[in-house]
Amino acid sequence: MTVTWVRAAAAALLVAATVTGCASESPSPTADTGEPESSATPTDELLWADEFDGPEGRRPDDAVWVTQTGNLDDEGWGNNELQFYTDAPENSSLDGDGHLVIAALPAEPDADLPCVTVPSCPYTSARLTTEGTVALETGRVEVRARIPNGTGLLPAIWMLGNNGETWPAQGEIDVAEVVGGEPDTVYGTAHGPSYFNEDGIGAAFDLGEPSGDEFHVYAVDKRPEAITWSVDGEDYLTLTPDDLPDPGDWVFEQDMHVLLNVAAGGDWPGSPDASTTFPAEMVVDYVRIFGS
Template identity: 65%
Template sequence: MTDRAHDGSGARNRLTRVALVLALGALLSGCGSARTHTRPPAAGDGPFWQAEFDGAAGTRPPEGSWTTETGNRDAEGWGNDELQYYTDDAANSALDGAGHLVISARPAPAGSELPCWTQEFCTWTSARLTTEGRTALTHGRVEVRAKLPTGTGLLPAIWMLGDNGVEWPGQGEIDICEVVGGEPRTVYGTAHGPTYFNENGIGGSTPLAADASEGFHTYAVDKQPRRITWSVDGEPYFTLTPQTLPSPRDWVFEQDMHLLLNVAVGGDWPGPPDTSTPSPASMTVDHVRFYGTGRA
């Protein structure tokens, strides 16, 4: 990975981000933002790659498909001054025996002394899984059916990074979904590139009827040539094209992009956890599916 260990959508000011989303919603009301239902892939057009997470409880995700990244300090707090130390322990990422992958953020064990970027030791552990070097989407749809943790200081993310070998943000990033801190019923989807990144990332948001932790939803991105559409449960809420960008030449998404799943704790956008933060705070993933073209 060639970025500075960036995690999710980077350092943000929450109020700035919300204002940006609202402004974009107004600007794009006539540019593909109509809420027409997204059809599922046609019958017979099955996924070219999928992860269904069948296996015994406590077993690790298949190494042939996933890499578990670790650390914090050497990754500069994953680019966002985060407080979790990513591990490859089954306590932080494992199958549950019922067809799910569970990624759990937990307080760090007493005496663990895990080196942290923003303080001497990390106070939480979690996991960050990636398909980098294994599986990537070129054009088509990626969909992830998952239940996301909610609570103060949490930032679960399902997202993609480009495989073009360029340093972030020129690498390109698509945040398929994020649910931040104290906004348990809001899903954010964002794109980052050479001139639009961190608090200037371009995206939208959509409400959920209940907290994201209360049920499974299908979070998806349709990545077509020069057009990306975000949806939840088949309902699109934001579309990005080159004309949406500060400059159309800054479109960097005509490339293979790999998937990442993680639960971050603390950092610049959600703020620190507190006594109300659930522990464990778990992302439960039912399946991941790639449709269209790519590398598997």
């Protein structure tokens, strides 16, 4: 199996989705924004998807999406970040038009949100993960999204390993990151035991427009000893063990789960300023996993 469903409840959900046609075949393109065809290989089939259908204001399905909360005591999520992640609908919910919206917002003036670098976090946001529910070993992850941009923002679509190791030995694949005031640029990066933080191995893709203007399909093909990043079906980076400082530090032959979040502030990319527009919304049309 290329997709691992960890909980029995998730397995039951997959059966239900197949009955309704949600996970049994690739959904039709959405007419409103001209969704491109999937660039999954012809031998791949759709193994799992969340199309985020449901009424406005409903929280994402908690049989799949685990909402992480707070501002970690250890360096504010590793980056001295200034957001406090919540499970409030204001920070993550469906919009009623087939999208999940993850929103970073200024915190209420009297909020008490413990933060690593300041007494109370000045922003709230959301961080959703499929850890313990859905994981990919071999195949393709596609996320169609409109990613916010602005000084001090760090929205991300990414994956972490399920091998039980401490990061960076855990392994991390950044499917798409948009950093601070670089609105036209998306970054794809891998992190592992000898290549992490500023030594992560990756590349940049020029969208030709701000990432918040239009939907794009951000994808990673995760194959044995090869990872390929693409945007709208255009490959821009392939990584193999031979590209690492030590080929023995390849840690990606394992199940990896998906994460979606919008961070604000921190060492990278710095703090929001007067030019940053809130709410800063990552609008996700779908998350799909393909395999054979």
